[in-house]
Amino acid sequence: MTLMNRRVTLKERPTGLAGPEHFAMDEQPVRAPAEGEVLIETLLLSVDPAMRVWISENPGYVEPVLPGEVMRAGGIGRVLESRSPTVRPGDLVQARLGWQTHTTLPGSVLQRLDPALGSALDWIGPLGGTALTAYFGILDVGAAKAGETVLVSAASGGVGQMAGQIAKLAGCRVVGTAGGPEKCAFVTRELGFDEAIDYKAEPDIKAAIRRTCPDGIDVYFDNVGGPTLDAALGAIRLRGRIAVCGRISQTATAEVYGIRNMGVLIGKRARIEGFLVFDYADRYDEARRWLSGHLKAGRLKQRLHVLDGLERAPEGLTMLFRGGNTGKLVVRVAKED
Amino acid sequence: MTLMNRRVTLKERPTGLAGPEHFAMDEQPVRAPAEGEVLIETLLLSVDPAMRVWISENPGYVEPVLPGEVMRAGGIGRVLESRSPTVRPGDLVQARLGWQTHTTLPGSVLQRLDPALGSALDWIGPLGGTALTAYFGILDVGAAKAGETVLVSAASGGVGQMAGQIAKLAGCRVVGTAGGPEKCAFVTRELGFDEAIDYKAEPDIKAAIRRTCPDGIDVYFDNVGGPTLDAALGAIRLRGRIAVCGRISQTATAEVYGIRNMGVLIGKRARIEGFLVFDYADRYDEARRWLSGHLKAGRLKQRLHVLDGLERAPEGLTMLFRGGNTGKLVVRVAKED
Numbered sequence: 001m002t003l004m005n006r007r008v009t010l011k012e013r014p015t016g017l018a019g020p021e022h023f024a025m026d027e028q029p030v031r032a033p034a035e036g037e038v039l040i041e042t043l044l045l046s047v048d049p050a051m052r053v054w055i056s057e058n059p060g061y062v063e064p065v066l067p068g069e070v071m072r073a074g075g076i077g078r079v080l081e082s083r084s085p086t087v088r089p090g091d092l093v094q095a096r097l098g099w100q101t102h103t104t105l106p107g108s109v110l111q112r113l114d115p116a117l118g119s120a121l122d123w124i125g126p127l128g129g130t131a132l133t134a135y136f137g138i139l140d141v142g143a144a145k146a147g148e149t150v151l152v153s154a155a156s157g158g159v160g161q162m163a164g165q166i167a168k169l170a171g172c173r174v175v176g177t178a179g180g181p182e183k184c185a186f187v188t189r190e191l192g193f194d195e196a197i198d199y200k201a202e203p204d205i206k207a208a209i210r211r212t213c214p215d216g217i218d219v220y221f222d223n224v225g226g227p228t229l230d231a232a233l234g235a236i237r238l239r240g241r242i243a244v245c246g247r248i249s250q251t252a253t254a255e256v257y258g259i260r261n262m263g264v265l266i267g268k269r270a271r272i273e274g275f276l277v278f279d280y281a282d283r284y285d286e287a288r289r290w291l292s293g294h295l296k297a298g299r300l301k302q303r304l305h306v307l308d309g310l311e312r313a314p315e316g317l318t319m320l321f322r323g324g325n326t327g328k329l330v331v332r333v334a335k336e337d
Numbered sequence: 338m339t340l341m342n343r344r345v346t347l348k349e350r351p352t353g354l355a356g357p358e359h360f361a362m363d364e365q366p367v368r369a370p371a372e373g374e375v376l377i378e379t380l381l382l383s384v385d386p387a388m389r390v391w392i393s394e395n396p397g398y399v400e401p402v403l404p405g406e407v408m409r410a411g412g413i414g415r416v417l418e419s420r421s422p423t424v425r426p427g428d429l430v431q432a433r434l435g436w437q438t439h440t441t442l443p444g445s446v447l448q449r450l451d452p453a454l455g456s457a458l459d460w461i462g463p464l465g466g467t468a469l470t471a472y473f474g475i476l477d478v479g480a481a482k483a484g485e486t487v488l489v490s491a492a493s494g495g496v497g498q499m500a501g502q503i504a505k506l507a508g509c510r511v512v513g514t515a516g517g518p519e520k521c522a523f524v525t526r527e528l529g530f531d532e533a534i535d536y537k538a539e540p541d542i543k544a545a546i547r548r549t550c551p552d553g554i555d556v557y558f559d560n561v562g563g564p565t566l567d568a569a570l571g572a573i574r575l576r577g578r579i580a581v582c583g584r585i586s587q588t589a590t591a592e593v594y595g596i597r598n599m600g601v602l603i604g605k606r607a608r609i610e611g612f613l614v615f616d617y618a619d620r621y622d623e624a625r626r627w628l629s630g631h632l633k634a635g636r637l638k639q640r641l642h643v644l645d646g647l648e649r650a651p652e653g654l655t656m657l658f659r660g661g662n663t664g665k666l667v668v669r670v671a672k673e674d
Binding site: 059060061225229244245246247250256257258259260262263264265266267268269270271272273274275276279 | 396397398562566581582583584587593594595596597599600601602603604605606607608609610611612613616
């Protein structure tokens with residue numbers, strides 16, 4: 001019996017929100033690994049805001065996904081067959097597996113995961129790419145120090161959860177923004193944020209920041225861009241830092257919001273800096289040891305929002321931009337055991 | 338005969354452009370120096386964009402000038418009488434002298450100038466605060482490196498002239514923006530900029546940057562803010578730096594321009610950072626030695642636009658914001674000898 005690979009390919013580029021109508025499903029026979037290659041069964045796929053950028057015409061920093069191609073996605077898989085000396089059948093690996101049940105890749109692009117540090121769900125969650133993004137954004141780009149006030153937007157999302165907890169572990173006072181009372185309660189009660197701003201209940205974000213950060217903001221971890229970034233700039237303290245990780249409020253809109261508070265940068269000697277986690281690849285081990293230590297000690301957690309079945313991946317992308325998920329969004333393609 | 342101090346005081350806060358109608362002139366007897374104080378005769382006063390900010394209601398990083406007070410201004414003076422051990426009659430000093438012919442200040446706030454490094458005109462020009470601002474903005478905040486492309490806005494202005502020449506001395510390719518063919522010819526032919534953009538002749542600044550910086554911008558030295566900052570952001574290269582020194586296009590306008598290109602920061606891992614020269618006070622000597630060396634070797638020059646007479650100072654402020662000056666704007670209150 002031929003092993004079949006179920007795939008989700010890009011049908012056409014969305015102009016606004018991406019959803020099921022922009023993708024197609026098909027099946028193809030799995031390709032047997034050549035010398036140096038590995039056949040992998042997908043277990044978990046990460047759903048991230050950046051994926052909407054990858055299917056736009058000009059993502060800028062990576063090649064766009066072309067119509068007809070399997071949708072690009074990072075994930076965790078299990079090795080079924082290996083002709084590479086670096087991994088063995090049964091190993092857990094991380095790679096750009098894409099939206100498909102099986103993939104055949106060179107062993108050299110796989111990262112073998114240490115099961116002693118965590119399960120597959122840990123590896124896509126609190127040890128995964130979103131956690132690494134939060135780690136370098138807070139500690140390196142934002143350079144958050146004990147006693148400082150840190151604002152994190154999209155605080156209940158994949159990166160936001162980790163960013164806020166990492167800032168707390170660094171000794172900061174942490175305020176998060178999230179949509180709705182349930183998400184706000186989650187970040188304050190379960191994740192230990194000091195305060196939360198429910199941007200749906202309190203649409204005047206300037207006033208909300210003034211209320212929750214009366215002495216201003218030292219570090220703003222920006223996941224959303226737009227008016228929240230503008231308001232954070234307006235409240236920035238002397239030598240404040242803004243680490244720009246994402247801009248989900250601006251990614252799928254036609255009308256881009258114009259930032260008006262740039263003038264404060266001079267008097268405040270403040271900095272706005274964009275970053276991508278890939279640039280820190282040579283420090284992933286350092287970050288993972290730190291994250292794993294806190295994870296095992298119970299000082300760090302990540303809530304995952306799991307969608308079961310590959311066919312739900314496109315709907316996950318819509319959910320992410322509508323704010324329908326609570327926690328980092330993951331598609332479970334196959335069970336770990 | 339009593340020595341009289343002619344003064345220009347703030348009459349009322351401007352809402353838009355500042356000009357003669359917002360200031361008043363009067364005369365008061367000069368105050369004799371007390372123990373530790375020094376009586377100074379003003380020679381030269383610097384006219385800088387920041388001064389418009391100082392007479393706004395909330396400058397942010399300094400106290401506002403209040404109506405009735407002498408207008409704040411940095412300048413160079415000559416010591417007439419000294420009861421301070423640090424300076425002697427005849428010495429050249431730099432201080433916040435204000436718009437007045439004479440002032441009595443504690444010796445501790447004066448900076449004694451070394452006549453071996455340059456004349457009073459040198460000290461207000463290529464060794465003065467605008468030159469220091471350019472030095473730290475290009476070499477420290479912008480961290481310009483040999484081979485990089487640097488864009489400088491308001492290139493024929495006080496800071497811009499120096500910023501571009503310093504970037505050239507650092508081995509960069511330098512493009513400047515200026516208003517009108519005369520200013521553009523000045524920065525390319527006299528100051529050695531590689532290219533100039535005449536923003537009056539070529540109002541599509543995005544296209545002008547594409548034409549003159551086809552491979553993008555590594556460092557943008559921002560004196561103007563607004564659409565030029567937005568366009569520079571759109572052309573920023575990987576790990577590009579924007580040093581925000583001023584925003585003259587936005588200082589005296591009611592409608593602030595919204596910056597739309599913030600999204601590029603992420604993919605380009607780019608940085609926008611504001612700065613004030615005062616923060617570098619402990620490195621002024623280093624900068625002045627560097628500037629003086631290049632000045633004496635003929636590798637650095639600064640064109641000054643000199644207005645003669647204290648009474649012309651308010652008109653200088655208007656001229657600065659209308660772009661009427663070519664070169665750093667200075668008011669000559671008295672001759673050096």
